[in-house]
Amino acid sequence: MYPHELASWRQSATQALAEPEEARASPQQTQQDRRRIKELERELRRKDRALAETAALLVLSKKVAAIFSTGEDE
Numbered sequence: 001m002y003p004h005e006l007a008s009w010r011q012s013a014t015q016a017l018a019e020p021e022e023a024r025a026s027p028q029q030t031q032q033d034r035r036r037i038k039e040l041e042r043e044l045r046r047k048d049r050a051l052a053e054t055a056a057l058l059v060l061s062k063k064v065a066a067i068f069s070t071g072e073d074e
Helices: 003-017 027-073
Strands: none
Touching: none
16 A cells, blocks of 8 residues: 555545534534423423323322222112
């Protein structure tokens, strides 16, 4: 191998591995993305809590219904 072949190979390899400029996110875009992620995580936590509360109410209502239906049969 000759030095100019190595230089050419190295240059083509680095170009192939380089990320295109438009694919890189700007600092402002990454900050907006982080803000959006936090907002979505907050919304997810809120919905998880609401789901847990609804599930607990459903279980309690089934228990109450079971207690009263058993009491009427006796």
